[in-house]
Amino acid sequence: MMIRPLQPGDSFETLTALLHAAYASLAAQGWNFTAVDQSVDVTRERLAGAQGFVAELDGRIVGTVAVRGPKPAGEAYIADPPPPLYTTPGTAILAQLAVHPDCRGLGLGERLMDAAEAWALGQGFAQLALDTAEPAAALRRRYERRGYVTVGAVQWQGKTYASVLMSKRLAA
Template identity: 70%
Template sequence: MNDLTLRPLHADDSIEALTALLHAAYASLAAQGWNFTAVDQSAETTRERVATGQAFVVERAGVLVGTVTVAPPKPADGRYLSDPVPDCYTRPDTAILAQLAVHPGQRGLGLAERLMDIAEDWARGQGYAHIALDTAVPAEALRRRYERRGYETIGDVQWAGKTYRSVLMRKTLTAPPDRAVISREVSA
């Protein structure tokens, strides 16, 4: 299965295709009643979210099958998806991980782990000491995945319009492992 490529999002990649991937990947969460932003976000929202940092994608035979976005901290007086910004998202030493998604037909290949690896590598390379994220409190499997990677719960937040409360998690970034950071072939 070395027909998978993990790479940065290119300017000529289709934002519409990326948005469709997010919708497909988050459909199972929507079915559980959790209205994550990526469940039904517009292409314009996808464009805004990837423009703030660095998005990475997994491509198979020219089709996007996985993605993650990692971004610098938000301004303390700014907004995040129209909500006030939590303190952990404004720390100058902390990058923000978002929009982690793998197409349902490509799950079980370790792609989410590889996407998180590259996001964390990017954050390290930019000089960040920490990386933070949020997910639904009731999404126990997602929370356990992040905990296994070293993310610790540091608080919670109720985003406007969400059907769930979110847990805020942060990981301290250690020295980078010995692997290519920006572009590499992925084999399962």
């Protein structure tokens, strides 16, 4: 099992299929996360300007995460204006954390988050921010165990749920 940076030869089709598989259980609960059914073009767009990481097991990509610096205030975040947290200088944004259902329980999600947090710290960011569905209590608890705290809320256009904004201070 290896965590590595996304490479130019990695397939956006493979990443998109992984996201669909990983987020299917959330879709079954009625939560239409973008990654549930995003197109390959949206995967590519969400990774533009970000540092992607993948988890590889026996030569197969089975996990992914993306991390990037703050969005410019005028740039859309998917289809919406970004919340102020996502435009705050010194803030990195974590997105598209996914582990294939066949590989859950192996610690890949934690290792992907470790890689994203280490990258953000190494780039000089003071905090890492993310959002998740407010009703997704298990996801929120996972982030809380890693030191993330709820700092706000947002209602993304077209989503069937309200989201919480969470952040974690990064320590050198």
